[in-house]
Amino acid sequence: MKMSRLLSYGVAAGMGMLVAGAATAEPVYLNKDNITVALGASHAAQVAANPTYGPFVDISITRALANIIDAPSATYEEVHTSGGSGTHIWVSGGPLELDFDFQAEYDLTTLHFWNYLTNQYSVDTIVFTFYDAARNQVGTLTESPRLGRNGASGPIIPEDYALNFPSRVRYVNAVLSGSNGEVDFNNIGFTAQLSPPVNGVPEPATWAMLIAGFGMVGAGMRKRTRTPVTCA
Numbered sequence: 001m002k003m004s005r006l007l008s009y010g011v012a013a014g015m016g017m018l019v020a021g022a023a024t025a026e027p028v029y030l031n032k033d034n035i036t037v038a039l040g041a042s043h044a045a046q047v048a049a050n051p052t053y054g055p056f057v058d059i060s061i062t063r064a065l066a067n068i069i070d071a072p073s074a075t076y077e078e079v080h081t082s083g084g085s086g087t088h089i090w091v092s093g094g095p096l097e098l099d100f101d102f103q104a105e106y107d108l109t110t111l112h113f114w115n116y117l118t119n120q121y122s123v124d125t126i127v128f129t130f131y132d133a134a135r136n137q138v139g140t141l142t143e144s145p146r147l148g149r150n151g152a153s154g155p156i157i158p159e160d161y162a163l164n165f166p167s168r169v170r171y172v173n174a175v176l177s178g179s180n181g182e183v184d185f186n187n188i189g190f191t192a193q194l195s196p197p198v199n200g201v202p203e204p205a206t207w208a209m210l211i212a213g214f215g216m217v218g219a220g221m222r223k224r225t226r227t228p229v230t231c232a
């Protein structure tokens with residue numbers, strides 16, 4: 001009686017940990033803390049010609065790439081400034097191609113884009129292509145983003161785009177272009193949750209908890225075996 005109760009407790013605990021492990025994915029905002037971004041291959045000649053600035057007008061490659069993914073939240077409002085230590089990202093005379101690496105597969109829900117304030121420099125078309133960890137394409141998004149504050153001055157606010165395709169995204173290619181060749185914006189971010197394990201295979205930490213749960217059952221059984229039987 002006691003042993004069967006202990007056994008069912010141990011199994012229930014282990015299974016509970018399995019279920020809890022599968023349900024731990026929470027929506028997160030992906031930025032410099034989770035992901036990386038690099039210049040796309042189409043900029044190779046510009047980088048070779050100007051290793052410090054590459055395609056960027058007034059901010060180094062290192063700083064421009066850092067500026068893209070440094071928004072601390074999906075609703076952050078960022079003041080646009082230019083020059084060497086500015087907050088913006090500016091390419092003149094052609095599109096900007098970027099390659100993001102999420103370091104793991106995520107199920108995306110929203111793309112956030114902080115565009116410039118006026119049409120003279122704003123991004124007019126964004127084309128995003130999404131790939132899984134095996135580099136299979138899993139989705140695309142083409143949009144004409146609105147201005148960062150609908151033409152008004154002040155901190156730039158993000159525009160949100162829902163992403164409804166099947167997910168498991170690790171790599172993202174983005175091409176940003178302006179109808180007059182100017183590409184100026186402040187941030188790109190993503191809201192996502194970590195993709196569930198492939199084929200429902202539990203992660204190592206979950207296995208460890210499950211094994212620990214069965215170990216408790218075994219320890220309980222051994223302890224009971226050693227307990228002397230007394231008769232009244």
Ligand SMILES: [Ca+2]
Binds near residue numbers: 068071078186
């Ligand atoms: Ca920024």
Ligand SMILES: [Ca+2]
Binds near residue numbers: 121180
């Ligand atoms: Ca524009």
